[in-house]
Amino acid sequence: MRFLINGQPVEVDVDMRTSLLDLLRDHLNLHGSKKGCNQGACGACTVLADGERILSCLALAVQYQGREITTIEGIAEDGQMHPLQRAFIEHDGFQCGYCTPGQICSAIGMAAEAKRGMPSHMTRDLGAEFITLDRHEVRERMSGNICRCGAYNGIVNAISEVFVEAE
Amino acid sequence: MNPFTYARAEQAEDALKLAEAQGARFLGGGTNLVDLMRETIERPQSLVDVTGLSAAIEETSAGGLRIGAAARNSAVAEHRLVRTLYPVLSRALLAGASGQIRNMATLGGNIMQRTRCAYFYDDDGSRCNKRTPGQGCDAAEGFNRYHAILGASPSCVATHASDMCVALAVLDAVIHLRSPRGERTVPFVDFHRLPGETPQVETVLEPGELILTVELPANPIAKRSTYRKVRDRSSYAFALVSVAAALELDGGKVKDVRLALGGVAHKPWRALRAEEALRGREATPENFRAAAGAELIDAKPLRYNAFKIELAARTITAVLQELAEEAQ
Numbered sequence: 001m002r003f004l005i006n007g008q009p010v011e012v013d014v015d016m017r018t019s020l021l022d023l024l025r026d027h028l029n030l031h032g033s034k035k036g037c038n039q040g041a042c043g044a045c046t047v048l049a050d051g052e053r054i055l056s057c058l059a060l061a062v063q064y065q066g067r068e069i070t071t072i073e074g075i076a077e078d079g080q081m082h083p084l085q086r087a088f089i090e091h092d093g094f095q096c097g098y099c100t101p102g103q104i105c106s107a108i109g110m111a112a113e114a115k116r117g118m119p120s121h122m123t124r125d126l127g128a129e130f131i132t133l134d135r136h137e138v139r140e141r142m143s144g145n146i147c148r149c150g151a152y153n154g155i156v157n158a159i160s161e162v163f164v165e166a167e
Numbered sequence: 168m169n170p171f172t173y174a175r176a177e178q179a180e181d182a183l184k185l186a187e188a189q190g191a192r193f194l195g196g197g198t199n200l201v202d203l204m205r206e207t208i209e210r211p212q213s214l215v216d217v218t219g220l221s222a223a224i225e226e227t228s229a230g231g232l233r234i235g236a237a238a239r240n241s242a243v244a245e246h247r248l249v250r251t252l253y254p255v256l257s258r259a260l261l262a263g264a265s266g267q268i269r270n271m272a273t274l275g276g277n278i279m280q281r282t283r284c285a286y287f288y289d290d291d292g293s294r295c296n297k298r299t300p301g302q303g304c305d306a307a308e309g310f311n312r313y314h315a316i317l318g319a320s321p322s323c324v325a326t327h328a329s330d331m332c333v334a335l336a337v338l339d340a341v342i343h344l345r346s347p348r349g350e351r352t353v354p355f356v357d358f359h360r361l362p363g364e365t366p367q368v369e370t371v372l373e374p375g376e377l378i379l380t381v382e383l384p385a386n387p388i389a390k391r392s393t394y395r396k397v398r399d400r401s402s403y404a405f406a407l408v409s410v411a412a413a414l415e416l417d418g419g420k421v422k423d424v425r426l427a428l429g430g431v432a433h434k435p436w437r438a439l440r441a442e443e444a445l446r447g448r449e450a451t452p453e454n455f456r457a458a459a460g461a462e463l464i465d466a467k468p469l470r471y472n473a474f475k476i477e478l479a480a481r482t483i484t485a486v487l488q489e490l491a492e493e494a495q
Contacts, residue, residue, distance in 0.1 A: 015170075016170065016171060016172070016173050017168045017170065017171070019201070038205070039202050039205070040198055040202060040268060043265065043267060046267055052270045053266060053267045053270060054267050054270050054271050055198070055267045055268060055271065058196075058197055058198050058201050058202060058268075058271065059197060059201075059271065060173075060194075060197055060201055060214075062173050063175075063194070063197065063216055063218070106266070106267065109266070109267075109270075110266055113241070113245075113266065116245075117245065118241065118244070118245045119244070119245065119250065119257065119261060120261055121258075121261045121262050121402065123261075126250040126251070126254050126257055126258070127250060127251055139402075140401075140402050141266055142266075143265055143401075143402035143403040144264070144265020144266055144267050144268065144403055145265075
């Protein structure tokens with residue numbers, strides 16, 4: 001199976017049953033993406049496939065051949081932390097840190113969705129062309145990422161600093 | 168997870184051919200099937216990936232909308248024509264799952280998803296007629312807060328978990344199917360089955376038959392539609408009760424109405440009795456409440472879910488009232 005993972009072409013021979021998450025963690029030594037529930041309930045395994053956020057635990061690797069996968073290890077650019085990574089440190093967007101890679105990948109995908117006008121459960125006017133992200137929108141759109149430490153206020157602050165325009 | 172072979176189909180003909188293999192299953196986004204395979208509740212010997220088939224969302228010559236079965240939930244929810252002509256569908260999709268799952272899940276897969284009944288999932292410890300026909304149902308006398316109040320049987324009290332399907336039921340959608348024997352169409356409301364004595368048979372789909380597209384007929388009432396979901400958390404939870412509705416008024420009277428319920432039955436529940444009770448009547452909260460009562464008259468509570476009857480009645484009333492206020 002061939003993939004493009006964090007910009008690097010990868011070719012591996014794995015069992016058909018291998019999830020994208022197990023491919024990353026057990027075969028490619030990329031341990032940033034976490035196995036929380038392994039059943040699509042927690043979001044700790046969130047990665048980007050061609051820029052779209054998905055749950056790598058529910059994804060069979062074989063289905064993602066030829067796709068460009070970005071994990072937390074591929075978020076930084078030129079050795080510089082992504083602005084969202086810096087914001088998570090600044091705002092204490094974590095305690096134990098286990099959910100953080102998924103939170104950050106999810107937020108990057110979420111921001112791209114909002115930018116292209118994707119509505120959410122919180123969006124009042126479905127006909128609106130542009131989405132204004134506010135804290136309520138961020139909380140709704142990030143509801144697929146659970147933080148058992150309860151660092152949500154810091155997480156929302158960090159995401160808001162980077163992706164929510166000042167009112 | 169049991170071993171399986173995998174093949175990706177690029178055309179419907181290829182998919183049907185590949186599905187002739189022993190123990191074959193079609194694979195969409197995998198958000199339900201992969202999970203069930205990991206629990207060995209589903210044990211396909213071969214997977215036919217149909218995510219490469221049509222995902223197009225296009226207008227029909229009759230003024231409706233045709234959606235390919237491979238269309239992702241997020242793509243349907245954000246499509247301009249769905250948002251403006253069929254807002255109930257967009258709202259239902261956005262009330263379901265999470266952003267990540269909506270990016271993976273397909274239209275066809277969402278329709279085919281299986282119940283989230285905990286006893287169905289508990290392969291080691293519980294009896295389930297859906298999982299092992301004839302075994303018995305531990306949900307009927309168990310913790311059945313999430314279970315059905317309408318159309319259930321002694322064999323099965325599970326509910327259908329999809330939000331999207333409740334919207335498709337209210338929109339009079341039609342499913343286009345294809346098998347080696349040819350193509351056929353099925354009204355969406357007839358696609359899912361009530362459990363009866365065979366709860367393991369959940370749809371009218373025949374072995375090897377493939378969902379190609381779902382067609383939404385043109386209907387002006389659909390523009391004035393919405394979806395409300397009542398759940399234990401404000402986001403990312405399955406419905407206790409949900410209501411999809413569309414309403415058209417004429418001088419304070421109900422000219423036309425569409426109503427469907429989620430979280431209450433083995434299938435998306437089209438509320439035809441309530442619709443019938445409302446046509447031509449004054450659009451008042453009292454009449455909305457009475458129509459809800461007409462629909463729920465046969466509701467049978469289990470030990471832990473009697474609250475759903477009152478919750479459904481109040482949610483129906485509130486949603487119709489919201490649509491009536493918007494229309495006036």
